[in-house]
Amino acid sequence: MSTTEVTLALAVFLASAVEMVEALTIVLATGAIRGWRSAIEGSVAGVVLLAVLVGLAGVPLVRYVPIATLRVVIGGLLLVLGLSWLRKAILRASGHRAPHDEDQIYADTIARLRDEGGTGSPGVSGRDALGFVVSFKAVLLEGMEVVLIVLSLGASAHRLGLAAASAAVAVILVGFVGVLVARQLSAIPENILKMAVGIMLTSFGVFWVGEGTGLHWPGSDLAVPVLIAGFVGVTAIAVAGMRALLRVAPSQVTAALGEREGVGR
Amino acid sequence: MRGHAQRAVVAFGRFWWDFLIGDTPELFLGVLFVVGAALVLRHDRAVGLVAMVVLTVVFLLGSTYRGRSTSAPPASVEGRAR
Numbered sequence A: 001m002s003t004t005e006v007t008l009a010l011a012v013f014l015a016s017a018v019e020m021v022e023a024l025t026i027v028l029a030t031g032a033i034r035g036w037r038s039a040i041e042g043s044v045a046g047v048v049l050l051a052v053l054v055g056l057a058g059v060p061l062v063r064y065v066p067i068a069t070l071r072v073v074i075g076g077l078l079l080v081l082g083l084s085w086l087r088k089a090i091l092r093a094s095g096h097r098a099p100h101d102e103d104q105i106y107a108d109t110i111a112r113l114r115d116e117g118g119t120g121s122p123g124v125s126g127r128d129a130l131g132f133v134v135s136f137k138a139v140l141l142e143g144m145e146v147v148l149i150v151l152s153l154g155a156s157a158h159r160l161g162l163a164a165a166s167a168a169v170a171v172i173l174v175g176f177v178g179v180l181v182a183r184q185l186s187a188i189p190e191n192i193l194k195m196a197v198g199i200m201l202t203s204f205g206v207f208w209v210g211e212g213t214g215l216h217w218p219g220s221d222l223a224v225p226v227l228i229a230g231f232v233g234v235t236a237i238a239v240a241g242m243r244a245l246l247r248v249a250p251s252q253v254t255a256a257l258g259e260r261e262g263v264g265r
Numbered sequence B: 001m002r003g004h005a006q007r008a009v010v011a012f013g014r015f016w017w018d019f020l021i022g023d024t025p026e027l028f029l030g031v032l033f034v035v036g037a038a039l040v041l042r043h044d045r046a047v048g049l050v051a052m053v054v055l056t057v058v059f060l061l062g063s064t065y066r067g068r069s070t071s072a073p074p075a076s077v078e079g080r081a082r
Helices: A003-034 A036-064 A067-093 A102-115 A131-154 A161-183 A190-213 A220-248 A250-259 B002-020 B025-040 B045-069
Strands: none
Touching: A003 A036, A003 A102, A003 A131, A003 A161, A003 A190, A003 A220, A036 A131, A067 A131, A067 A190, A067 A220, A067 B002, A067 B025, A067 B045, A102 A131, A131 A161, A131 A190, A131 B002, A161 B002, A190 A220, A190 B025, A190 B045, A220 B045, B025 B045
């Protein structure tokens, strides 16, 4: 495997793991309140639909779109997604934004499901429509970004199979660990994972935009780890700088954090 | 049937709007700028590559700083997060 392929597989794996943790929190809450059968069936239906989307969109992308155009467009998409994740991770790591709280999301989902229909009363078939829909939507919505990442990275490197396999391994692994640790998903250092994925997606985005526009990188694939190292440095400086800003005006930011998002992603 | 299709199109459009623009339009514009700069400078490889990286870093830091400076508004301003 080349450097690009290893980095690609790692980026897809981490991105899928992060999104899977977020989806799993809702699925676990749904299972606990509305019954496990519907929660699991909803999740499986969501995963199957996402896999179909990868197949339907990915194959034509790889076969029929000119590679240079594909790389510019996909590089741009990766940059939008990567910069967005990185920005958010920096704001959280520096204390400007509340961390993603899986425990809070779990509690909120439990409360919402109780409000919407008692403690769960599966019908004769043992199925619960609300449980199915909530799990299905959680997996589908969180998984859409994974589909985009799989398609983007997979298509631009012409390694759609590798990207899809990495995502599948992450889904299975996080699902397995999630079932073992049950509600302890909050112990997973999600912001660090999100920061790592943001750095990787941004690096791939810059790399593919360069390759697609004809600005070929010196060292070809080896430029990717160099870009990653560079963005790690920029991120560290940005976190330190934003922390320093927080020290300058702590009361302002504390007030702002108290006023907004308890749970935002 | 028509209403269903309409809702699906609206939901599809909303998804892409949230995904590409959402609460950080400056990042979307920044990426357009980076891609544009790469296309314009594609005949000068060294300048083009350096410009791409520098612009990306500038837009990241600028947007992150904007996230700090606009911390005060209530949660609804953030919209749906990516």
